[in-house]
Structures are given as C-alpha cells and as structure tokens.
Amino acid sequence: MATLLQPDAVFEPSAVLGQQALLGNISRAVLPITTKAVRMSLKSVFINRIRELGKGEIQVISVVTDGVSTEPIQLCSEVYQKVKRRTALPIGPGGITLYRTQADGKIPPFLDYRILVIELDEDTRQAGDLLDQVRQDSQFQSFRDSLLQVTTFTAPQISLIAAATDFTLNIIAKLLKANKDDQLFLLRGSFDNAFDDLGVGFGEMSQGNSNVTVKYQVEAV
Numbered sequence: 001m002a003t004l005l006q007p008d009a010v011f012e013p014s015a016v017l018g019q020q021a022l023l024g025n026i027s028r029a030v031l032p033i034t035t036k037a038v039r040m041s042l043k044s045v046f047i048n049r050i051r052e053l054g055k056g057e058i059q060v061i062s063v064v065t066d067g068v069s070t071e072p073i074q075l076c077s078e079v080y081q082k083v084k085r086r087t088a089l090p091i092g093p094g095g096i097t098l099y100r101t102q103a104d105g106k107i108p109p110f111l112d113y114r115i116l117v118i119e120l121d122e123d124t125r126q127a128g129d130l131l132d133q134v135r136q137d138s139q140f141q142s143f144r145d146s147l148l149q150v151t152t153f154t155a156p157q158i159s160l161i162a163a164a165t166d167f168t169l170n171i172i173a174k175l176l177k178a179n180k181d182d183q184l185f186l187l188r189g190s191f192d193n194a195f196d197d198l199g200v201g202f203g204e205m206s207q208g209n210s211n212v213t214v215k216y217q218v219e220a221v
Contacts, residue, residue, distance in 0.1 A: 033167055040218045041097050047088070058117065059077065060080070063113065065162075065165045066111050072164075098216070116172070123209075185208060186198070211215070
C-alpha cells in the first residue's frame with residue numbers, strides 16, 4: 001500500500017533473524033507459553049530540532065496492530081505545547097502505553113507498529129479529537145472487522161496487518177494535513193514471535209534521526 005508519509009527509520013528484526021534461524025545459525029526466540037500479555041510503551045522522546053522556533057507544538061502518534069485483540073488496531077496520541085529544541089517531552093517515569101494485548105491471555109504472533117512525531121500546524125484542539133475521527137472512518141472499520149476474523153497467521157494475514165497499519169497512518173496524515181515538512185520522525189517496525197519474541201528480548205530500544213530520538217520497549221506482563 002502506498003503511504004503518504006515515508007519512514008525515517010525501519011526496525012523489522014524478524015526479517016533477518018528468520019533467515020538466520022532457518023539456516024540454523026541462531027535459535028528462535030519465542031515468548032514462554034505462560035506469558036499472558038505484552039505491552040509496548042514509549043519511554044522517552046527527545047526533540048533535537050523543530051521547524052518553528054518559539055512555537056513548538058508537537059504531537060506524538062502511534063498505531064499498533066496485532067490481529068488478535070478485541071481492538072486489533074490500537075491508537076495513541078499525545079500533544080505537547082511550547083516545546084523547545086534540545087529538550088525531552090514530559091512523558092513521565094512510567095512512560096506511555098502504546099499497546100497492550102487485549103485477548104484473554106492469547107499472545108499475538110505478529111505486531112506491526114508506527115510511531116510518528118510531527119510539528120503541528122493546526123489548532124491543538126482540533127488534534128485532540130483525531131483518534132475519534134480515525135475510528136469513525138468506514139474503511140478503518142472495514143480493516144478492523146477483517147482483522148477480527150483472522151484465525152491463522154500466514155503471509156496473507158501478516159500482509160493484512162501491515163496494510164491496516166499503513167492505511168490508518170494515511171488517515172491520520174490526511175486529517176492532520178501532514179506532509180514531509182511537518183514530519184519530524186516516523187518509525188516503521190514489526191516483531192514476529194516466531195523469531196524475535198515480539199521484541200521483548202531487545203529491552204529498551206532507541207531509534208531516531210537528526211530531529212528526534214524515541215526510546216520504547218516491549219515487555220511481557
């Protein structure tokens with residue numbers, strides 16, 4: 001699917017780990033069957049550069065899709081005002097939960113996610129109801145309904161999960177009238193429990209560019 005915003009960083013370790021595991025070079029990393037849920041949390045966002053000095057209205061948006069939860073496409077949006085360059089956003093010591101499994105102890109075989117940091121042009125009050133507008137979109141609802149019908153996780157289902165994430169991000173970009181100039185950082189990522197234990201083994205991960213550095217983590221809970 002064509003995306004309106006292009007990622008600044010891509011982290012999809014299962015693509016490499018899967019090949020190495022099939023060759024017998026490494027062992028597969030799978031979460032224990034006793035794991036009840038996983039949580040992805042945003043630990044910190046450091047703003048190194050912004051476009052408009054003195055304005056600094058920043059929005060952090062995430063889309064995480066799993067195909068097993070009661071809400072298979074989970075959204076999060078936070079707005080920060082008067083952000084100065086070379087400062088950390090006031091996220092707090094506990095971080096922000098971007099995703100948590102909602103499937104009665106069923107662990108998703110696959111996670112697909114996007115983390116977007118943008119500088120706002122529109123009034124922040126308009127940005128506040130962004131997620132409601134996304135959820136009300138008929139095509140978003142169609143993707144959601146299709147994901148709720150997923151029972152196996154082969155290539156077509158994984159492609160559907162990724163397509164749902166990309167489509168949701170496209171809706172967000174259109175609603176915010178976002179473009180490359182507004183985009184400070186976009187991370188595209190995915191984890192596969194068959195090879196990388198849904199990212200749990202990586203601990204706290206850091207991704208960024210010259211504008212922004214984000215730190216996030218997936219934990220078994």
